[in-house]
Amino acid sequence: MLASSIVVLDFETTGLSPDQGDRAIEIGAVKLENGIEVDKFQALMNPGRRINSFIENYTGITNRMLAPAPSCAKVMAEFADFIGDSNLLAHNASFDSRFLNAELARIDREVLGEFTCSLLVSRRIYQDAPNHKLGTLINYKNIAADGSFHRALFDAQMTAKLWLKLLDDIRERHDIEEIPFSLIKRLAKTPKAQVAKLLSNYATKIRS
DNA sequence: TGCCAGGCCCTCTTTAGGGCCTT
Numbered sequence: 097m098l099a100s101s102i103v104v105l106d107f108e109t110t111g112l113s114p115d116q117g118d119r120a121i122e123i124g125a126v127k128l129e130n131g132i133e134v135d136k137f138q139a140l141m142n143p144g145r146r147i148n149s150f151i152e153n154y155t156g157i158t159n160r161m162l163a164p165a166p167s168c169a170k171v172m173a174e175f176a177d178f179i180g181d182s183n184l185l186a187h188n189a190s191f192d193s194r195f196l197n198a199e200l201a202r203i204d205r206e207v208l209g210e211f212t213c214s215l216l217v218s219r220r221i222y223q224d225a226p227n228h229k230l231g232t233l234i235n236y237k238n239i240a241a242d243g244s245f246h247r248a249l250f251d252a253q254m255t256a257k258l259w260l261k262l263l264d265d266i267r268e269r270h271d272i273e274e275i276p277f278s279l280i281k282r283l284a285k286t287p288k289a290q291v292a293k294l295l296s297n298y299a300t301k302i303r304s
Numbered sequence: 305t306g307c308c309a310g311g312c313c314c315t316c317t318t319t320a321g322g323g324c325c326t327t
Contacts, residue, residue, distance in 0.1 A: 109327050113309040118327075154327065190311050191326035215325060216312075229325070246327085288313085 101129045102277070103182040103209075104259060106251040107195045108155045110147050114198035119143035120168055121157055123175050124248025126256045127182065131263070133256065137178045138249040141171040155246045172199045181208040183277055187230045187255045189213035210277070214259050216284040220291045221262055230254060237261050270295040272302070 105125035111118035121143050127135040140157065142165040152158050165171075186192035189211045200206055218228050225236045230251060234241050239257050243250040263275050272295065279298060286294050 107327080111308070112327050115310090116308050118308085121327090151327065186326085188311090188324095188326040191309090194310080195327090213312095219313085219324095227324075 101127055101134070101182045102185055103127050103179045104185045104252050104256040105179075105192060105196070106186060106248045106255060107192050108151075108157055108246065108248050109195055110143055110145075110151055112191070114195050118195075119145075120172070120195050120199050121147060121151070121162060122155070122248040123171065124250070124252040125175070125178065126249075126252050127178070128256060128260075131260055133253075135178070136249065136253075137175060139171045139174070140165040141168045142166065143168060156244060157247075168199055169203050173203055173205065176200055176203075176205040179207075179209065183209040184211045185214060185255065185259060186211070187213070187251070187258070188215045210281065212277070212280050212284055214255055214262065217262055217280065218258065220283060220286065220288055221265060223288060230258070233258055266295065270299050272299050274302075 103125050105123065107120050108122040109118050109120050120141060122140050123137065125137045126133050140162060142162050144167070146159050147157070147162065184193070184207065190213070193207070193211045196207060215228055218225065218233055222228070222233065222236065226232055231245050234254050234257070237258065239254070239261060241254060245251060245254070266272060266275055283291065283294060
């Protein structure tokens with residue numbers, strides 16, 4: 097039985113692909129229980145090599161900042177304890193799940209919960225958004241954002257706020273009081289044209 | 305130092321190509 101909490105997480109990394117040798121340099125996460133932030137986690141980690149200027153400019157994380165940071169192994173062990181068996185959420189989860197799996201595999205740990213993706217859900221629920229980048233969606237939904245995008249904790253916090261807004265909008269549009277994680281998992285795989293029908297059928301089913 | 309991915313999703317599709325997202 098999976099825990100009811102969900103951990104919303106975001107990695108900053110040296111690049112796009114752990115299979116090509118890229119490593120995590122920062123993890124940020126918030127733990128939600130019943131829609132309320134109950135805990136958070138943020139840490140820089142030293143990937144064991146210098147990061148390039150693109151990543152320094154993109155994230156604002158510099159080689160000077162990473163030099164005294166603890167190793168990826170130390171940080172990720174603490175993060176594995178933090179997430180426990182919680183379900184997981186990220187904006188473009190395929191990216192963050194690859195890095196999470198890769199970093200945990202290096203320390204003989206593994207992901208226990210199930211991942212879902214706010215990008216896939218937002219493409220289905222906010223079909224009129226200009227695009228589905230995290231920052232665009234935060235603006236699109238008028239969510240207050242006081243901080244720097246492309247830092248792990250801030251992006252995780254913004255993803256969490258977007259997620260709660262998504263759940264609110266699904267509840268409001270389809271008159272669904274409780275949205276189980278299982279419904280979200282199905283929603284994220286449903287073709288866009290069939291999303292309204294899925295939610296309508298679900299609403300009918302739980303009321304009967 | 306230089307190299308650099310992968311999953312989703314649409315369409316002029318499925319014997320494929322290219323844009324979107326993440327760093």
